[in-house]
Amino acid sequence: MQIKPNFFEKAQAIARQIPYGRVTSYGAIARYLGAVKSARTVGWAMNASKTDTSVPAHRVVNSKGILTGKNHFEGTSLMQQLLENEGVLIENYQITNFKEIFWDPSIELRL
DNA sequence: CCCGTGACTTCCG
DNA sequence: ACGGAAGCCACGG
Numbered sequence: 001m002q003i004k005p006n007f008f009e010k011a012q013a014i015a016r017q018i019p020y021g022r023v024t025s026y027g028a029i030a031r032y033l034g035a036v037k038s039a040r041t042v043g044w045a046m047n048a049s050k051t052d053t054s055v056p057a058h059r060v061v062n063s064k065g066i067l068t069g070k071n072h073f074e075g076t077s078l079m080q081q082l083l084e085n086e087g088v089l090i091e092n093y094q095i096t097n098f099k100e101i102f103w104d105p106s107i108e109l110r111l
Numbered sequence: 112c113c114c115g116t117g118a119c120t121t122c123c124g
Numbered sequence: 125a126c127g128g129a130a131g132c133c134a135c136g137g
Contacts, residue, residue: 007133026119030132039119041133046118048135062119069118 007033011045012052014105018059021086022103023095025063032105047072058082065098 014029026039035041042060046069049055058079062068070079070093080090089096 030119035132037120037130038132040117043118044134057118060118072118
């Protein structure tokens with residue numbers, strides 16, 4: 001549905017719209033964009049957004065709720081610290097209540 | 112212009 | 125159920 005101007009633009013836009021204390025996955029964003037298998041590109045967008053403080057890339061994790069991008073963040077536990085600061089329960093870089101705080105753009109933004 | 116890489120996900124064997 | 129391979133998009137050399 002509708003054309004896709006740019007994967008990057010969309011991915012960043014969605015990531016920026018992630019509510020406080022919520023998280024989502026690359027696949028969820030990619031699926032909303034109409035390209036489930038393009039989840040990697042979403043991660044690429046996060047990488048580009050890394051310099052963009054307007055994009056909370058720390059709220060984006062993989063389908064398992066694991067902070068896969070922690071390695072690309074400053075330091076190492078910064079990503080986890082940020083999420084924990086928002087009330088997200090994380091254990092060993094994995095979100096324990098992932099499904100509870102999961103924010104799916106396809107559901108929240110489908111209107 | 113062609114090849115390789117990258118923070119993922121899904122399918123097939 | 126587990127493991128390996130493919131697919132997609134964009135950017136850099």
